[in-house]
Amino acid sequence: TFSSNFCHFFVAFLSKCAWALCGGLHGPTSYVNSKTRCSGSEFNVPPSAEFVARVSGIPTMAKLPYRETAEGLQAAFVGVPIDTGTSNRPGARFGPRQIRVESAMLRAYNSGTRAAPYESVVVADIGDVNVNVYDLKDTCRRIREAYRKIVATGCIPLTMGGDHTIAYPILQAVAEKYGPVGLVHVDAHIGHGTPFRRCVEEGLLDCRRVVQIGLRGSGYSADSYEWSRSQGFRVVQAEECWHKSLTPLMAEVRAQMGDGPVYLSFDIDALDPGFAPGTGTPEIAGLTPIQGVEIIRGCRGLNLVGCDLVEVSPAYDTTGNTALTGANLLFEMLCVLPMVKYY
Incomplete structure (x- = not known):
């Protein structure tokens, strides 16, 4: 019995070693899953924690391969590490780094929606924009030039901020x-x-196709959102979101957006600070993580041309939960891109 058990263990060990040699330890550039360990494909797939410890390796977003440019990619995770525009607590310049660290928890499939992004989209982490932390105007120029190159390739940027x-x-x-x-x-x-x-x-912006969700807090006037409404924006204050699912709201948003290009911008402080304390300007009585996920999943079917997740400030994130939440929301954004396959 001992000999039989040892043989089974040894065979399993050799199989895992073979998988690692096929690229598992270094972020394989070929498609790898539990059924076809080393079958060839054009997609990048993170190594599974079944075979490679989450704490090992250089942190990239979701442990994807690192690429220097967006050439040949359909989507790319990009960091923009600045907080020069922050009006309250600084620290968001370290957001992209911490989001990448916490993203080691992510897996290949979306169990809630059955999305399979790594079977559908050529995606990688292309690092950070080289910002100027002393000059906000120069930083904006650098960001604009970097993103011109990214979108010129047809790649959809998924951005980690950085302040808004x-x-x-x-x-x-x-x-x-x-x-x-x-x-x-x-x-x-x-x-x-x-x-x-x-x-x-x-x-x-196409002002007829703008919606702002989760707005709240004290203001400098009785109606802090008058300007937004006067531009034609749809304003959904946090009070309108309390105690309810936002799935019906997102059905209306999809109808409003139509088939034109759409950009998704998600500030982590939209969530209540009880769930996401690690941010520069927290406001009580915010959205829940469930509602945040409902909003992003509700963007499925839109012609998304870019997304961002901003304002994660690790210094105020003592448990890492804010960055972990940010990483998961970015994964949800990847899952609703137009070309993603669903089972």
Whole structure:
């Protein structure tokens, strides 16, 4: 009996070693799953924690391969590590790094929706924009130029912030390629860094196709959202979201967005600080993580041309849960891109 058990163990051990030699230890560039351990494919697939310890290796988003450019990719995770535009607590410049660390928990399939992004999309981590932490205007120029190169390849950027200022130069580059875009903006605030006011002034947004969800908190006037409504935006305050599913809301949003290009911008402070304390400007009585997931999953079917997850500030994230939540929301964004396969 001992000899038989040992043989079974040894065979299993050799199988795992063979998988590792086929690329599992280093983030394989060929498709690998439990059925076809080393079968060839054009997709990048993270190594499974069944075979490779999560704590090993260099942290990339979801343990994907690192690439220097977006060439040949259909989607790319990009970090923009700045907090120069932060109005309250700094620290979001370290957000992309911590999101990558916590993303080691992610697996290959979305069990809730049966999405299989790594069988559908050529995706990798292309690192960070080389920002200027002393000069916000120069940083915006650098971001705009970096994203021009990314979107010129046809790649869809999935961005890790950084403070919300980054949405402005990103949308400058996105609108140069696609024209004015619709916007799904999930946030507690409309004024932080004023990226979307700048976007309206420059004609980057199709204002008939803008929705802002989760807005809340005290303000400088009785109606803090009058400006947004006057532009034609749909404003959904947090109070309208309490104690309910947001699936019906997202059905209305999909109808509003139509088939035109859409950008998704998700500030982690849209979530209640009880769930996501690691952010610069927390506001009580916010959305739940479940509602955050409902919003992103509700974007399935939209013509998404870019997404971001911003304002993770690790210094205030003592458990890592905020960055972990951010990593999972970014994975959900990957899963709703237009080309993703579902089982």
